[in-house]
Amino acid sequence: MARANDRVEALLQEYADLIAIRGGDAFKVRAYEKAARSVGGFPTDISTLDEKGLREIPNVGKSLADKIVEFLRTGHVPAVDEARAAVPAGVRELITIPGLGPRKAMVLHQELGISSVDQLLDAIHEERLRDLKGFGERTEENILHGISLMQKAGEGRILISSATDVAEQIVSDLSGLPGCKRCAYAGSLRRMRETIGDIDVLVAAERSEPFMEALAAAPYTAEVIGQGRKKTSVRTTTGLQVDLRVLPPASWGAGQQYFTGSKAHNIRVRELAVRHGLKLSEYGLFDAESDELIASATEEEIYARLGLPWIPPTLREDRGEVAAGLRGELPELVSEKDVRGDLHTHTDLTDGLSSLDDMVAAAADRGYAYYAVTDHAPNLYMQRMTEEKILAQRERVRELDRSHHGMRLLHGTELNIGPEGDLDWPDEFLAGFDLCVASVHSHFNQSRRELTRRLIRACENPYVAVIGHPTTRLIGKRPPLDADLDAVFEACARTGTALEVNSHPERLDLCDEDILRAKRYGVKFAVDSDAHSVTHLPYLRYGVGTAQRGWLTKDDVINAWPLTRLKRFLRPGGG
Structure with missing residues (x-):
């Protein structure tokens, strides 16, 4: 059921990893990684494009377009197959461990003969990694934590976005069948958990057989695990289990309540x-x-x-x-319709895939009252940002302002929080932005004290309005920063700095439990998409779901406020 774009993105990223494992050219690795992101974020279904159309995708040239065409036609690319054959499967498994990159995985294989996670665990317990150059006790701790993350993520759970795509397709298909009174998904997906183990789908109908048979025969069903009168379980072609239950229409509410959970x-x-x-x-x-x-x-x-x-x-x-x-004290939770604008987005001026004009038009189509462009600042060196580039973008933003149904545009930037809490530009230059988001993008392994101080220093800068993806986690891939978050939350409340709820399904950062803690300090939040393409703007739904799980109301979320109130918050000292 995965989109052709997603399948090709995974293939190109795998090829980039294989090149890196074999010690290939770093430029080539980076080229395939950029192409993978471009294909994944491209709004058009690439299976409908010919070679010429594929070359219009950013970072996709003729050679790569030919490979994509071949893959879509045959399911194989000889160059990728050859690379797979040259790298032991166990080594490919090692690079899926968060924090263990391709080069270290190959060193482990070449020096210690390690080609499985179990062998790696044995080597760590025997302290054999410490004799290798570039490894040490801290490396062992990081790898052990990464293995723990990978094992948790591998317990049959997938990202909420992938589960939603499957669930919505099934609900759409079953809703169109004769006799269907109601159809919806339930379980942890309805509760907007960040990862999903299986999908529960409910149908209200007098007869169950047509729905059970339709699910079993669906093109995305790879295997029927069990089929009965009240329940059918299948496994999709992507390996996800789906449980379908058909309820009497009169029992719809009770069934929905029961199967939504949670158990507790x-x-x-x-x-x-x-x-x-x-x-x-x-x-x-x-x-x-x-x-x-x-x-x-x-x-x-x-x-x-x-x-x-x-x-x-x-x-x-x-x-x-x-x-x-x-007690009558349930909060009136923030909803997606309450969000008036997006305060963290990127364009192709840095690492985005869509132009400024296209991003603005797509934001206007979502009915936003305001919208911020926040491309990366220069200390994220690969983006090659300069003052001249950002100022030229500002001029274009001002030209586009109000040109899309009255939507106001804010010109911002995503600053990099350096190892000492320093930022990319001096305060006098930051003063020219409508909005500054500041995020950690490197030096993740500093001490707890250093990371905490680093984040607090960024909060204390009067021009920083929002701390982006505050813990830097990538679900199942990278652990959260080991910082004293309570100290950071206290600093945000003191300085009037908002914390982001990053809506990208691989981040959802802050997570719901951290939101609950931060809210107790009186912190305000920004629920943003961190979109790098027009196709990423709808990710906001996942951020809003996470915000709801953290009990946030629209008063807690600065981009649910009217523009005049938001601008007061964004002014230095206005938080």
């Missing part, structure tokens, strides 16, 4: 039902003694009969939501 939330609600002399199941809320059906058609009815308001799925994690509901 359901236990808490069932305990409340027992105290009311009731019992709750996927079929309805019943009187415990007479078995009389009390409510089942909607979730709202069930919660109301228990003395609760409807509890949004993103809160159903047993984090106090039931008690808050009983």
